[in-house]
Amino acid sequence: MATATTLKGQPLDRAALESMLRRRMFYTPSFEIYGGVSGLYDYGPPGCALQANIIDLWRKHFILEEDMLEVDCSVLTPHEVLKTSGHVDKFADWMCKDPKNGEILRADHFVEDVLETRLKGDKEARGLKVEEKEEDPKKKKKKSKGGEAVKLDDVVVKEYEEILAQIDNYNGEQLGELIKKYDMRNPTTGVQPSPPVAFNLMFQTSIGPSSNLPGYLRPETAQGQFLNFAKLLEFNTGQMPFASASIGKSYRNEISPRAGLLRVREFLMAEIEHFVDPEGHKKHHRFHEVEDIELAFLDRHTQLSGSTTVKKQTIGQAVKDGLVDNETLGYFLARIHLFLLKIGIDQTKIRFRQHMGNEMAHYACDCWDAELFTSAGWVECVGCADRSAYDLSVHAKKTGAPLVVRQRLDEPKIIEEWEVEIEKKKFGPFYKKDGKTIENAILATSQEERGKLAKELEENGKVVIDVPGVADGKVEVSKDLLAIKWIKRTENIREYTPNVIEPSFGIGRILYSLMEHNYWTRASEGGDEARGVLSFPPAVAPTKCLIVPLSSNKDFTPAIRTLSQKLRSAGVSSRIDDSSASIGKRYSRNDELGTPFGVTIDFQTLKDGTVTLRERDSTRQVRAEQDKIIDAIKALIDGSKTWQDIESELPKFESQEVEVVVR
Numbered sequence: 259m260a261t262a263t264t265l266k267g268q269p270l271d272r273a274a275l276e277s278m279l280r281r282r283m284f285y286t287p288s289f290e291i292y293g294g295v296s297g298l299y300d301y302g303p304p305g306c307a308l309q310a311n312i313i314d315l316w317r318k319h320f321i322l323e324e325d326m327l328e329v330d331c332s333v334l335t336p337h338e339v340l341k342t343s344g345h346v347d348k349f350a351d352w353m354c355k356d357p358k359n360g361e362i363l364r365a366d367h368f369v370e371d372v373l374e375t376r377l378k379g380d381k382e383a384r385g386l387k388v389e390e391k392e393e394d395p396k397k398k399k400k401k402s403k404g405g406e407a408v409k410l411d412d413v414v415v416k417e418y419e420e421i422l423a424q425i426d427n428y429n430g431e432q433l434g435e436l437i438k439k440y441d442m443r444n445p446t447t448g449v450q451p452s453p454p455v456a457f458n459l460m461f462q463t464s465i466g467p468s469s470n471l472p473g474y475l476r477p478e479t480a481q482g483q484f485l486n487f488a489k490l491l492e493f494n495t496g497q498m499p500f501a502s503a504s505i506g507k508s509y510r511n512e513i514s515p516r517a518g519l520l521r522v523r524e525f526l527m528a529e530i531e532h533f534v535d536p537e538g539h540k541k542h543h544r545f546h547e548v549e550d551i552e553l554a555f556l557d558r559h560t561q562l563s564g565s566t567t568v569k570k571q572t573i574g575q576a577v578k579d580g581l582v583d584n585e586t587l588g589y590f591l592a593r594i595h596l597f598l599l600k601i602g603i604d605q606t607k608i609r610f611r612q613h614m615g616n617e618m619a620h621y622a623c624d625c626w627d628a629e630l631f632t633s634a635g636w637v638e639c640v641g642c643a644d645r646s647a648y649d650l651s652v653h654a655k656k657t658g659a660p661l662v663v664r665q666r667l668d669e670p671k672i673i674e675e676w677e678v679e680i681e682k683k684k685f686g687p688f689y690k691k692d693g694k695t696i697e698n699a700i701l702a703t704s705q706e707e708r709g710k711l712a713k714e715l716e717e718n719g720k721v722v723i724d725v726p727g728v729a730d731g732k733v734e735v736s737k738d739l740l741a742i743k744w745i746k747r748t749e750n751i752r753e754y755t756p757n758v759i760e761p762s763f764g765i766g767r768i769l770y771s772l773m774e775h776n777y778w779t780r781a782s783e784g785g786d787e788a789r790g791v792l793s794f795p796p797a798v799a800p801t802k803c804l805i806v807p808l809s810s811n812k813d814f815t816p817a818i819r820t821l822s823q824k825l826r827s828a829g830v831s832s833r834i835d836d837s838s839a840s841i842g843k844r845y846s847r848n849d850e851l852g853t854p855f856g857v858t859i860d861f862q863t864l865k866d867g868t869v870t871l872r873e874r875d876s877t878r879q880v881r882a883e884q885d886k887i888i889d890a891i892k893a894l895i896d897g898s899k900t901w902q903d904i905e906s907e908l909p910k911f912e913s914q915e916v917e918v919v920v921r
């Protein structure tokens with residue numbers, strides 16, 4: 259694995275970056291004065307502004323650009339919804355326990371850590387350069403055994419590498435076998451942990467005072483969008499395809515939150531559910547706009563062969579070759595890529611990794627993750643899954659709600675099929691409260707099942723239907739309550755359940771990666787301590803402009819007020835720093851906050867109304883009248899001009915700031 263570097267190619271010192279981010283209050287552990295709770299963080303002012311700007315660009319890039327229908331659904335979700343969606347039974351990670359100290363370990367992370375430590379030891383023993391994956395700074399404090407320089411057999415090295423390349427593909431039993439086979443021990447105690455068991459990640463609660471409506475905090479925003487499908491389709495005047503989108507918090511009781519903002523228990527998600535007709539190979543009418551975009555792919559077969567080498571290819575070619583299943587999925591992969599670049603993610607640190615069979619969520623039939631390279635290795639930041647018709651089908655089956663599209667056919671169609679007739683007058687009174695559930699289960703049967711049921715009904719005068727949740731799951735229905743007939747009819751309407759392509763963004767992970775990708779340090783020529791800089795693109799930077807008067811002289815106050823008011827009217831966020839620190843210090847404080855522009859008010863301003871404008875990354879300055887400077891800032895933020903354009907248009911100003919160089 260490569261080592262994480264800063265924007266200028268320096269080795270990334272994660273501890274220094276995190277300390278700067280906390281000092282500048284990008285984020286801070288929640289409930290810190292009570293000792294904190296792992297996996298929970300609060301964002302401070304720059305963190306909030308950065309997040310708001312990312313979300314703003316996300317809304318423009320996806321919702322506005324694609325006419326998506328935004329919804330904001332409840333976080334509290336009744337048990338029944340998540341039982342039907344499969345989350346109650348399957349939304350789990352594998353957990354094992356150290357029998358000696360009771361430590362709880364996430365099984366796949368444990369296997370990964372042990373094997374990586376052993377491979378590192380092997381490299382050291384062979385005298386090879388060890389490329390560090392940065393540990394969570396908090397974890398470093400732990401005293402751990404292992405990691406000694408021990409040479410491994412070549413065959414074993416290959417086996418370890420193959421396991422690591424497909425670490426997400428193992429189920430609990432397989433992880434347990436690996437732990438035993440390779441005698442993996444918890445470095446803290448030297449003891450082998452217990453076999454992995456499934457741990458459901460949802461936070462359970464009860465809704466209402468009587469506690470009789472069990473529920474969960476949602477683990478994703480998707481379900482609310484699916485449940486509103488019929489209304490959204492109507493809102494969209496029945497037109498397909500269309501997409502809904504939602505931005506909101508999700509909650510997962512992660513087994514062992516680590517790596518700061520990258521794995522937390524409460525996080526902001528931005529999710530899109532794009533509903534598409536499954537017939538016609540999920541074509542996308544705007545695919546031609548993105549087909550030449552080159553992406554870095556790590557497909558499932560490459561991972562299974564033990565390799566992590568990416569293949570660079572245009573998305574057009576990848577869809578043509580069948581590497582990416584269809585145009586709609588491909589379109590979104592490319593759009594995700596463009597969004598990440600727009601907010602300032604480093605192009606060389608993005609790859610699209612395909613999920614392996616076992617790794618895929620219970621609802622997905624194909625899935626690609628946009629992974630970003632950070633000091634914690636490659637991290638999934640956006641999941642892009644083809645959820646097929648899974649969710650709409652299961653909710654329709656459970657509730658009887660028509661989560662389908664009805665489309666008028668150009669040519670009428672003759673249909674021959676099995677049709678179910680329920681003797682409603684007798685059926686309801688006979689099954690009482692279970693009547694509706696049993697009826698829905700019968701209506702949800704496939705044509706093949708109906709053929710078999712019709713035969714059974716004729717031969718035995720009754721059938722047995724699978725109805726989960728009623729009696730022992732099997733219900734007998736006699737022929738005086740149900741008929742199944744072979745019929746022929748003319749159809750003018752086609753009814754189908756749409757498939758869903760779901761790009762799902764974890765905003766916190768993207769935000770953290772963005773901070774790493776834009777971080778670098780520079781030192782003054784005088785050899786002062788290296789100063790951090792966050793070179794965010796102006797559009798996402800938390801504050802756009804710093805106003806610095808030359809000194810705290812009261813004469814500057816009116817000019818400061820006028821400038822700050824003008825910037826506010828122009829919609830440019832600004833902060834005033836009129837502290838007594840030197841101008842250089844004040845600028846470098848704001849470089850740490852990623853503020854791209856600085857305006858200095860000096861005695862010249864009082865004479866002729868001109869101010870200087872400083873660009874954060876080059877520290878170069880120009881001087882002009884305030885209105886010209888404000889226009890320049892606006893153009894730099896909206897991307898219509900570059901700093902070079904501004905330098906060619908406005909007179910240069912020689913800075914008194916100490917020259918800085920990249921260390």
Ligand SMILES: Nc1ncnc2c1ncn2[C@@H]1O[C@H](COP(=O)(O)OP(=O)(O)OP(=O)(O)O)[C@@H](O)[C@H]1O
Nearest residue numbers: 512520521522525638639640641762763764766767
């Ligand atoms: N615990 C978490 N903390 C922060 N972000 C998360 C967390 N879990 C998921 N996300 C974000 O939500 C997105 C979509 O969730 P998804 O269910 O695909 O993640 P996941 O596959 O469970 O992630 P992982 O395998 O890392 O646990 C992820 O791409 C990620 O950005």
